[in-house]
Amino acid sequence: MDKVETRVALLGIIVENKDSIEKLNSLLYEYRQYIIGRMGIPYEKRHISVISIALDAPMDVVSALSGKIGRLPGISTKAVYSKL
Numbered sequence: 001m002d003k004v005e006t007r008v009a010l011l012g013i014i015v016e017n018k019d020s021i022e023k024l025n026s027l028l029y030e031y032r033q034y035i036i037g038r039m040g041i042p043y044e045k046r047h048i049s050v051i052s053i054a055l056d057a058p059m060d061v062v063s064a065l066s067g068k069i070g071r072l073p074g075i076s077t078k079a080v081y082s083k084l
Helices: 018-031 059-070
Strands: 007-015 036-045 048-057 075-081
Touching: 007 018, 007 059, 018 048, 018 059, 048 059, 059 075
Parallel strands: none
Antiparallel strands: 007 048, 007 075, 036 048
């Protein structure tokens, strides 16, 4: 069996709709085996939250998670990949 190549990636997430947080947390729990760390910063002045998720996962897994998160109402996300 071939070993699947993984990459370190960072997902930047902006939450503008607090009603989507429960679904976001469910997705993150579903992908927990790939998550290295997570940092969330509530920005009350703008009524948003800024979240960063560090991952070590196959590129298709990062892409799938990013796509699912981006389809949640009021949530934007962008993935950045390491070159290694």
